[in-house]
Amino acid sequence: MHNKRILLVEDEPAVVSVIVRGLSESGGEVSVAPDGLIGLEMARNNDFNIIILDVMLPGMNGIDVCRHLRAEKNSTPILMLTALSTVENVVIGLDSGADDYMVKPFKLQELEARIRSLIRRQQGVPSATANGQPAVPDKPSHILSIGDLELNTDTRAASRNKRVFTLTATEYRLLEYLLLNPRKVLSRADILEHVWGIDFNMNTKVVDVYINYLRKKINKSDEPELIHTVVGHGYMLKETVGHED
Numbered sequence: 020m021h022n023k024r025i026l027l028v029e030d031e032p033a034v035v036s037v038i039v040r041g042l043s044e045s046g047g048e049v050s051v052a053p054d055g056l057i058g059l060e061m062a063r064n065n066d067f068n069i070i071i072l073d074v075m076l077p078g079m080n081g082i083d084v085c086r087h088l089r090a091e092k093n094s095t096p097i098l099m100l101t102a103l104s105t106v107e108n109v110v111i112g113l114d115s116g117a118d119d120y121m122v123k124p125f126k127l128q129e130l131e132a133r134i135r136s137l138i139r140r141q142q143g144v145p146s147a148t149a150n151g152q153p154a155v156p157d158k159p160s161h162i163l164s165i166g167d168l169e170l171n172t173d174t175r176a177a178s179r180n181k182r183v184f185t186l187t188a189t190e191y192r193l194l195e196y197l198l199l200n201p202r203k204v205l206s207r208a209d210i211l212e213h214v215w216g217i218d219f220n221m222n223t224k225v226v227d228v229y230i231n232y233l234r235k236k237i238n239k240s241d242e243p244e245l246i247h248t249v250v251g252h253g254y255m256l257k258e259t260v261g262h263e264d
Contacts, residue, residue, distance in 0.1 A: 054078035099121070113187075210254070
């Protein structure tokens, strides 16, 4: 956390106090915006290592702030905070361009771990996983493929049978992880750890939601299923004819 510039966009004084004190003690330099409009301008006009963005804000909500920044090609990692924990709200936050999501109340230690993970990912530094192996590389320089499905990890372009489709940032990381582990059963916990960057207590239904998003983009008309549900275990990417779900 040492010498990291952090933008905190939060309107609850008690939350601001806890985060600023904790992150400052860890060596972070924390700037605070009390509403979404001020936060958006500060993010536009300054260079931050990470943005901690509350969802419910005066002026402009965090979802819209995030969407504006991503539309302007601002790639600073964004960690969203909210008191809402339903799967739908998690998905909305991530689809707006956020890199991670935390539900209030949370422990400061977990917040610090998430921040370190997001900054490592942004800098292309592999994180250590629970078994001591390096996490999935962020930007390997080659094409990943299985069957007629291809993912160019330099341009982040995805295609199947020459049909190009667009991926959100989270969908990209999910497809990359699946392609790096073909024909292996991946549990929902494995996917959460590698795609979202850290092992944390999020409802694993968010994995099912994103798997369904990918399936809709990958599969058209009579194309064979590539992402298979392994009942009771998780998911597997493999070539086969027909559907197993």
